[in-house]
Amino acid sequence: MPTPLSTQASAPNLPPRVGLGLKPEHFRQIVETWPDLGFFEIHAENYLVDGGPFHHYLSRIRERYPLSIHGVGLSIGGASPLDRGHLDQLAALLDRYAPQSFSEHLAWASHGEVFLNDLLPVPYTAQTLQRVCDHVDQVQAHLKRRMLLENPATYVEFSASTLTETDFMAEVLRRTGCGLLLDVNNVHVSCTNHHRDPYAYIDALPPALVGEIHLAGFAQEQDAAGDLLLIDSHGSPIAQAVWRLYHHTLERVGPVATLIERDQDIPPFDVLFAESQQAQRLLDAARQEVCVQRACT
Amino acid sequence: MNTQQAFFEALLDPRQSAPSGLCAWNGSDPAVRFAVYRNNVLVSLVDALADTYPVAQELVGEPFFRAMARLFVRQEPPRSRVLAFYGESFPTFIENFAPAASVPYLADVARLELLRVRAYHAADGAALPADALAQALAQPDTLAELVLGLHPSVGLLRSRYAVVSLWAAHQGVGALSDVDPALPENALLVRPGLEVELLRLDAGASALVAALQQGTPLGPAAAQASQADADFDLASSVALLIRTHALSSITHPDGSQACIHPPQ
Numbered sequence: 001m002p003t004p005l006s007t008q009a010s011a012p013n014l015p016p017r018v019g020l021g022l023k024p025e026h027f028r029q030i031v032e033t034w035p036d037l038g039f040f041e042i043h044a045e046n047y048l049v050d051g052g053p054f055h056h057y058l059s060r061i062r063e064r065y066p067l068s069i070h071g072v073g074l075s076i077g078g079a080s081p082l083d084r085g086h087l088d089q090l091a092a093l094l095d096r097y098a099p100q101s102f103s104e105h106l107a108w109a110s111h112g113e114v115f116l117n118d119l120l121p122v123p124y125t126a127q128t129l130q131r132v133c134d135h136v137d138q139v140q141a142h143l144k145r146r147m148l149l150e151n152p153a154t155y156v157e158f159s160a161s162t163l164t165e166t167d168f169m170a171e172v173l174r175r176t177g178c179g180l181l182l183d184v185n186n187v188h189v190s191c192t193n194h195h196r197d198p199y200a201y202i203d204a205l206p207p208a209l210v211g212e213i214h215l216a217g218f219a220q221e222q223d224a225a226g227d228l229l230l231i232d233s234h235g236s237p238i239a240q241a242v243w244r245l246y247h248h249t250l251e252r253v254g255p256v257a258t259l260i261e262r263d264q265d266i267p268p269f270d271v272l273f274a275e276s277q278q279a280q281r282l283l284d285a286a287r288q289e290v291c292v293q294r295a296c297t
Numbered sequence: 298m299n300t301q302q303a304f305f306e307a308l309l310d311p312r313q314s315a316p317s318g319l320c321a322w323n324g325s326d327p328a329v330r331f332a333v334y335r336n337n338v339l340v341s342l343v344d345a346l347a348d349t350y351p352v353a354q355e356l357v358g359e360p361f362f363r364a365m366a367r368l369f370v371r372q373e374p375p376r377s378r379v380l381a382f383y384g385e386s387f388p389t390f391i392e393n394f395a396p397a398a399s400v401p402y403l404a405d406v407a408r409l410e411l412l413r414v415r416a417y418h419a420a421d422g423a424a425l426p427a428d429a430l431a432q433a434l435a436q437p438d439t440l441a442e443l444v445l446g447l448h449p450s451v452g453l454l455r456s457r458y459a460v461v462s463l464w465a466a467h468q469g470v471g472a473l474s475d476v477d478p479a480l481p482e483n484a485l486l487v488r489p490g491l492e493v494e495l496l497r498l499d500a501g502a503s504a505l506v507a508a509l510q511q512g513t514p515l516g517p518a519a520a521q522a523s524q525a526d527a528d529f530d531l532a533s534s535v536a537l538l539i540r541t542h543a544l545s546s547i548t549h550p551d552g553s554q555a556c557i558h559p560p561q
Contacts, residue, residue, distance in 0.1 A: 048379045049418035050449070053491045056421075073378030079301040086378055111305040115375040117345070118337045120308075123300060123318075155333040156319040160300065193330075195322040221333070225325035231333060 006064050014039050014066050014100045014212060014257035018276045018283060021261050026269040027057040035273055038280075039066035039100065041259050045073045048089050058097065067099040068212065068259065070181075073115060076135045076149070077122035078108035087142045094143055101212055101257070103148035103181040104139065106132065106169065123158035124168040132168075136176040148211045149173070150181035153189040153218075153232030165190070166204035179211035182253070184246045185238070185261075189218050189230040198245050207253040215246060215279060216261040235264030237275060246279070250286040258283060307331070308338050309371050342370040345380045346387060349414050352467045353391070353407045356400060365394055381418055385411065402458035402478045409460045409484055412452035413495070416488045419450035423545045424489070430539065430547065439550050441516025445509050445538070446546030450488035453498075453506045457481050461497045489542035501529030502537060 008015065017038025022030075030040075040061055047054055061067075071090060074082060094102060107119035122128050140147055151169055163171070173180055182205065191198035217236030223229045238246075238260070250256075258279050262272055303316035319327035343366040347354055354362040369390045375383045388411060391397055392404035433443055454460060459480045466473040483503035485496050498506065504525035508518035522529045538544050548554050 045378045045380065049381055051421035052418045052450075052488065054418065056491060083378075108301065110378070111301060113376050114305070115378050115380075116305075116308065116338050117341045117375065117380060118334060120304065120334060155330045156321065156327050158300065159318050159320045223321060223323070223325045224327075224329040225321075225323045227323050227325065229330065229333070 005062070009062065009064055009066055011066055011100065014068055016255035016257055016283060016287065018280045019066075019068065019257060019259045020272055020276055021259065021263065022058065022061065023262075023266050024054065024057075025266055026272075027053065027061075029269045031057060031060050034064060035269075037065065037273075037276060038257060039068055039259075041068040041070050041261075044069050044071040044090055044093055044102075047093055062097050067097055068101040068103065068257070069094060069097065069099040071102070071104040072117075072119070073109055074104045074135075074139065075108045075110045076104055076139065077106055077120070077128070077132055078110060078135075079131070080110065080112055082135055082138055083110070084142075087139065091143055094145070101148060102143060102145060103150055103212065105150045105152060106172070107152050119152060121152060121154045121156060121158070124161040124163040124165060126162065129163065129168060129171060132172055133175045136172060136178050140176065140178065146178060148179040148181040150183050150214065151186050151190075151205075153183070153186040153230075155193055155229065155231075157194055164204075166201055170205060173206060173209050180205060180209045181212045181214060182210045182249065182256075183214035183216075184249055185214065185216040185218060185242050186232060188239070188242050188245055189232050192228055192230045193223075199248055202245065202249050202252060210249075210253045210256050213246070213249060213253075213256050213258040214261055215242060215258060218242075233264055234261050238279075243278075243282075247282055250282060251289075254290055255283050255286040304334075308335055309374060311335070311371075339367060339370060342375065342380075342383065343367055345375075346370070346384045349381075349384055350387065350407050350410045352410055352464055353403055355467055356403055356406060356463075357397065361396075365391070365397065368394075381414060387411075402456075402460065402463060405454065405456040405458050405460045406463055408456075409454050409464055409486075409495075412454055412484070412486050413493050416450040416452050416486045416493045419448075419488060422448035422450060422489075424542060425539065425544045425546065430535075433547050433549070441514065441519075442550040443515045444512060444548040445515060445518075445535075445544050446548065447506070447509055447538075448487055448489065448543050448545045450486070450493070451506070451510070451543050452484075452486035453503060453510060454484040454486075455481075455503050455507070456483065460484055461495060464495065485541070485543065487541050487543045494541060496541065498537075499526060499528075501526030502534040504529070505531075505534050506538070506543075 015038045019039035022040040022042050105119050187198045187201050191201055215238050216234045217238055219231040219233040221229045260276050307313040307316050315328040315331035321327050343363050346366045388404045388407040391407055397403050459476050459478050459482045461482045461484045462476040465471055466476055483498040485498045487494050501522045505518055505522040508521045519531045546554055
């Protein structure tokens, strides 16, 4: 008989707390210490395997924590049709683990038969808008749930684009009814790379539709003109500029479930946990702010 | 040609220039920015191969391994979104890769590593009930017709090289200098719980496992094993498979199957 989920694990939504990406390197420590975290997030594609330790540990962890399943392979921005076999596998994974949230990216990752394992950029035109909306509709219908769509980190722009990224995102949200996974690091990276104001970017998106926030670290390079080019590497601690932008985001959208992502050079669990506490303090302050406002009105 | 097609083709082919239609706010050459995507794709897929084949990487060193892996990625990019199993044909690629010819056992070590990953993620199999074999032995006249089912994680590699010893030496078990790579070894992999176990099989036992993998009944499977190895001992080989939890079912000639309980 399956173990019943704990109260927090069976909540309908992700709590407005900090979560961490679940890494195999940390499986044992998590089940030995049950750290005080709001939720865990997994990459869906890593768990599309038949059995073994990944499912063993995830099942145990799911009994105690809310879960976010984050896909990296649907290729929602792709010119190719969505892969129905992959959608079926995702549906089975979501059935099995009943996550509080499912999210994917405004990007493409495969072309024809080939999977590229990267989040590739989409021009923002009426045609691509229609395609992305059709794909989001298809995903939500197939998975029978609302999804969150994540804003991308990009390194190039397309001369064919006729819409800004925020207008494009907002229109997808409006037409499909999906929610927004607001990656604050991606906002900082893209706005630096394309010389835009990240605060204006955040303010241009509908705050009520933000279902989750991502924070991460980036790497620095230069473009051909010697200007700063930031790379969304998920391989280092969160930068000060991103913390400031996160603070601004919380002021605008209120306390929202926040994930700290680390996919490269993964440090010991305690290091990530300490970073999560920094975000938790900002979230707690945002919650208090909400309480004060409610008390006043 | 649509934008994505051009973008896609240029990603994997370093001889191609960046696709047209890209721009940057400062008017700089977008090729430098496009190169970030090219690098991300290549590095992430080479990393995926390095995750699956760490001992192969140690055997030839990281620079050689990554150069070889880059060529493979460009030739055979993934067709599945599940990267855990990306590079199933990498061992064959290695076998035909002339610059690696001086390490003839490299391809088989890679095959062993791939089997380890497969065993790690395989379905959680059932354990053979303790009395199932005793019951089967109680009916000696049908023994030869029994089909012994293997655990879903079982893998077998029959190699011309000392793959098990080479792999073990890279885990700190035994000294690499003591290993004669030219001695043939057979590897059995099984994951009864959370850990993949690897052991060396003699020629007879490995022929038996190979026959069982084909669904061959015990009688003919044992005959094949005896043919492969005059010293083949059925009792000790089956005992080994039971001890390592490599067996998960016994099907009788009448089609009835010993009860199987999934592990908790």
